[in-house]
Amino acid sequence: MDFLESILVIILSFFLVIPVVVTSQYLGLEFKLLSCIDEDLRTEVNILKILNQEHEIKNILDKLINFLDSNGVKWVSIELSSEKYGKTMINNERILIGSRGQVRYVKVLKITSKDVLYLTIGVRND
Amino acid sequence: MIKTWLIVVFVSILMMITLLTVNLMLLVNVELSINFLKQKRKAITANSCIDDFFESINTILDDSVSSSRGNFSIMRETLEKEIEKLIERVSKTKGFLEECGLKISFRKSIVFFNNTEGYVIQIVAEAYAEDCEGLFSIRRNSNIVRFIPQETCKESNIAELFPNNSS
Numbered sequence: 066m067d068f069l070e071s072i073l074v075i076i077l078s079f080f081l082v083i084p085v086v087v088t089s090q091y092l093g094l095e096f097k098l099l100s101c102i103d104e105d106l107r108t109e110v111n112i113l114k115i116l117n118q119e120h121e122i123k124n125i126l127d128k129l130i131n132f133l134d135s136n137g138v139k140w141v142s143i144e145l146s147s148e149k150y151g152k153t154m155i156n157n158e159r160i161l162i163g164s165r166g167q168v169r170y171v172k173v174l175k176i177t178s179k180d181v182l183y184l185t186i187g188v189r190n191d
Numbered sequence: 192m193i194k195t196w197l198i199v200v201f202v203s204i205l206m207m208i209t210l211l212t213v214n215l216m217l218l219v220n221v222e223l224s225i226n227f228l229k230q231k232r233k234a235i236t237a238n239s240c241i242d243d244f245f246e247s248i249n250t251i252l253d254d255s256v257s258s259s260r261g262n263f264s265i266m267r268e269t270l271e272k273e274i275e276k277l278i279e280r281v282s283k284t285k286g287f288l289e290e291c292g293l294k295i296s297f298r299k300s301i302v303f304f305n306n307t308e309g310y311v312i313q314i315v316a317e318a319y320a321e322d323c324e325g326l327f328s329i330r331r332n333s334n335i336v337r338f339i340p341q342e343t344c345k346e347s348n349i350a351e352l353f354p355n356n357s358s
């Protein structure tokens with residue numbers, strides 16, 4: 066009888082542990098997503114500040130790369146396009162994309178009286 | 192007489208249920224925070240675009256007034272042409288904004304009228320931003336007005352340029 070009781074306890078515990086483990090893992094993923102969105106939001110706000118301060122493409126790119134590097138943003142690519150200056154693409158050789166190649170994008174738009182600037186930054190998902 | 196294994200089972204069930212409840216509560220909170228940050232991000236993008244649009248109209252109006260050097264017909268022509276170009280440019284951003292989860296429509300109306308002291312150019316700019324998921328919408332208006340004193344206008348036929356006091 067004792068043996069049967071222990072088996073029952075083990076099976077019961079197993080079935081109780083499963084939902085806890087699953088929700089914990091899902092919670093971990095959600096926290097990761099939350100931190101990514103928070104990082105993207107802060108990046109976007111700072112990029113908008115840079116775009117409001119600078120008007121030359123070269124200065125924008127310099128400040129942008131400086132900001133991304135100094136804040137530890139794992140950027141993979143920067144794509145800047147406008148009607149006036151065309152398309153500029155910069156790839157970050159230092160950041161390698163993993164086998165899954167997961168990259169999320171931060172998109173920023175700047176409208177001026179003479180031009181519209183489209184900025185897309187690819188950030189590696191960890 | 193309560194069996195020992197029954198106590199163990201009861202305690203573990205209680206612990207697991209507590210853990211599960213805490214996890215589920217945290218999940219709901221994190222999910223809400225994620226949605227809030229996503230909406231905040233979209234609202235920041237929408238507001239920034241609308242600010243840029245109003246600022247661009249302001250700049251175009253200033254440029255048109257300064258470049259015309261008192262010639263009202265040139266000013267009016269330049270202003271209307273540049274504003275049309277701006278509207279065309281911003282309408283091209285539709286696809287990019289949809290990728291950001293936003294729909295923004297921009298509208299403007301230009302009114303010219305004169306009074307005894309001079310000429311007034313009034314631009315009413317309107318922007319309506321809507322979240323693609325339908326969670327929020329922003330409507331903003333801007334009334335941009337410039338007054339040109341009569342003595343600074345070089346043209347003699349200026350009154351003929353806006354016979355009905357509007358355009």
